[in-house]
Amino acid sequence: MELILIIGLITSALVVGGVVYSLQNKDADKNKGKDASQKEDAPTEDTSSSVEEPVVPLSQETSPQEPVKEEKTLEIEVKEVAEVAPVSPTPLAIDSHQLVREAKNRAKEILLEARDKALQVTNEAVEKAAQTRAEVAESEKTLAVTEAKIEAQREELKEKSETINATKEAIEKKKEELDQVLLKQKEKLQEVSSLTREEAREILLSRFDKDLQEEKAKRIRQLEEDIKKTAEQKSQEILLDALSHGTTDYVVEHTTTKVKLPDPEMKGRIIGKEGRNIMSFEKLTGVELDMDSSPGNIIVSCFDPVRREIGKIALERLLSDGRIQPVRIEDLVAETQKEIDHIIYKEGNKLCHMLGVYDLPKEIVSILGKFKYRFSYGQNLVKHTLEVANIGMVLARELNADVDVVKMGCLLHDIGKVLSPDGKGSHVDHGIEYLQGKGISEEVMACIKEHHGDKYSSIESALVGLADHISGARPGARSEDYESFSKRMRDLEEAALSFDGVEKAYAISAGREVRVFVEPKIVDDASTALLAREIARKIELEQTYPGVVNVTVIRETRIMETAR
Incomplete structure (x- = not known):
């Protein structure tokens, strides 16, 4: 738009120059004669020298090619106009020269303005081109980021497509398996269709029972594992609490x-x-x-x-x-005997009251009073009975057993020891024999009978035996002299050595275990259990010992070869 304006200005300048030129021609025709005479008298001035002005070449400007060509053309036309017929020194000629000069000046101004405008347009075009290049670079950067995002989305879509395909394959596989199951069920239904209602019911119940048994077995195993984890800790807590009470x-x-x-x-x-x-x-x-x-x-x-x-x-x-x-x-x-009998009954009554027992016959209370003067391996029977009863009652309460049965069993479990002063026979047998017909319940009699055994008919019986064992086995509870201890050890070993096939026997753990070694050529594996039972029975019948004695039979076969 600006270039068109410049061209319009240049065109206006040319029109003005043409008008001036036509006026000069008219004046020249009128004064042609005068001019000829005057030429002879005075030389004609070279107007070109006075008209010409130094023109700055447009080629020096850093403008686009087309405007430069137009400016050159305009400059040549102006020169040509200026070089047309010389102006006479007449007033009219002087005015014409003045007009030409003004036109040239105006044309030059127009050229300068056009050049400035062209330079301004060029600078703006350069700035716009730089801005356009920056915008293009920013667009390219944005395009690169967009392409990266598109590529990432393409990879994500590819992974999702693979996952979908894998899921689809798994679904197809499950569908095939389901079809197989349905096919089997159809076959089963075809079989069932030929059954009666009762037969079908039996089949369903048997399958249901099988499923329940499997579930039951799983739960039992889980419960056993849970019980094993907590049973040991719980039993230790119960025993420690029982010992603290006893x-x-x-x-x-x-x-x-x-x-x-x-x-x-x-x-x-x-x-x-x-x-x-x-x-x-x-x-x-x-x-x-x-x-x-x-x-x-x-x-x-x-x-x-x-x-x-x-x-x-x-x-x-x-x-x-x-x-x-x-x-x-x-x-x-005689007087002392009467006093001692009174003391014995008083001590027996005191022992019963300490345990909260008030309904025993007087003769049993008198027998219990003799516990004050009876010692077993240095352990007083009154103290031992109280300790066993306290331990047994605590255990019974913890295990929800019958506390009264356990208490009575603990009170009477060693009554046979004061009935056989010479120590002959088993105090258990003496106690059972004495208590027969005295109004003692069968549960309590079972506790007394089984408190030194290894098999129990009730939890109360087991608790009485356990409490008695804890009291007797506690370090420092019992004492015996060296000679009786050595004799008891020898008797245990001799009882085991009296059987055929026994090679060696050792009494260990203070007489609470007998370890028996047999000859493998005489005693086979099947006979070891029977031999252990027979040795234990012999010790039980013939020996007097505190607590229990465990018999361990060991059969060992060694085969040796020599490599030469």
């Missing part, structure tokens, strides 16, 4: 008692003439008096603690009375 103090009792002599001369008086006094005393009390073992003391010894206590008290009263003769000895022993 803790009692023990005083070790021996089979001898010392009585201090007030005067050494009393020793002779106690012996009496020809030993009549001491013989009468020993016969009435059933104890033995040792006058020489301990200077200044008389040692009263007896296996039966009740008789030993009667002898001790009677001897102390005899020494205090001073009248030492057979008649007086008989009176004092």
Whole structure:
């Protein structure tokens, strides 16, 4: 648009120049004659020298090619107009020259303006081109990002397509399997269609039972695993709690008692003439008096603690009375016997009340009172019975067993020990025999009978045996002298060695286990279980031992070859 304006200005300048040129021609025709005469008198001025102005070549401008060509053409036309017929020095000629000069100046101004406009247009075009290039570069960058996104989406679509194809294949496979199942079901239905209602019902119930059995087995296995995880910890907590309730103090009792002599001369008086006094005393009390073992003391010894206590008290009263003769000895022993019987009943009643038992017959209460004077391996039976009862009741409450049955079983489980002072036979058998017909329930009798066994008929019976074992096996609960301990070990080993095929036998764990080694050529694997049972039975019938004794039979075959 600006270029068209410039061309219009140049065209206007040319029109003005043409008008001037026509006016000059008219003046020239009128004054032709005058001009000829004047040419002779005065030389004609070279108007071209006065008209021409230095023109800046347009080729120096950094403008587009077409505007430069137009400017050159305009410059040539102006020159031609200026070089037309010379102007006369007349006023009219002077005006014409003035007009030409003004036209040339105007044309030059127009050219300068056109050049400025062209330069401005060029600069704007360059700026616009740079802006366009920047926009193109930004568009290319955006296009690259878009292409990257499109490529990522294409990859994602490809992966989704693969996943869909895989899922489709899996669905097809499942469909085929389902078709197979449906086909089998159709075959089964065809078979069932020929069955009666009862036959079909039986088939369905059998399948249902099978499924339930599998589910039941799974649940049982899971429950067993859960129980095994918690049973050990729970049992330890229960036993620790039971032991804390059953803790009692023990005083070790021996089979001898010392009585201090007030005067050494009393020793002779106690012996009496020809030993009549001491013989009468020993016969009435059933104890033995040792006058020489301990200077200044008389040692009263007896296996039966009740008789030993009667002898001790009677001897102390005899020494205090001073009248030492057979008649007086008989009176004092009788009085002491009555007092001891009263003490025994009182202690038995006290033991029952401590455990909350109030309905036992008096004769059983009197037998229980003898526990005060009865010791088993240094363990007092009263303390032992209380400990067993406390442990058993705690265990029974934890396991929801019958606490009353366990309590009564613990109270009476060792009653046979005071019924056989000589220690012969099994105290279990003595206790069962004595309690028959005394109003004791069958459950309690079973607890007493089975408390040293390995098979139990009820949970209450097992708890009584467990409580007794815990009390007896506790370190420090029982004590025995070295000789009796060694004898018991030898007896256990000899009982095992008495059977054929036994090579070696060792009593270990303080006599609580007998380990038996057999000859493999004589005793086979099938006979080892029978041999272990027979050895255990022999020990149970012939030996006296605390707690239980485990018998382990080991049959070992060694085959050796030598490589040369």
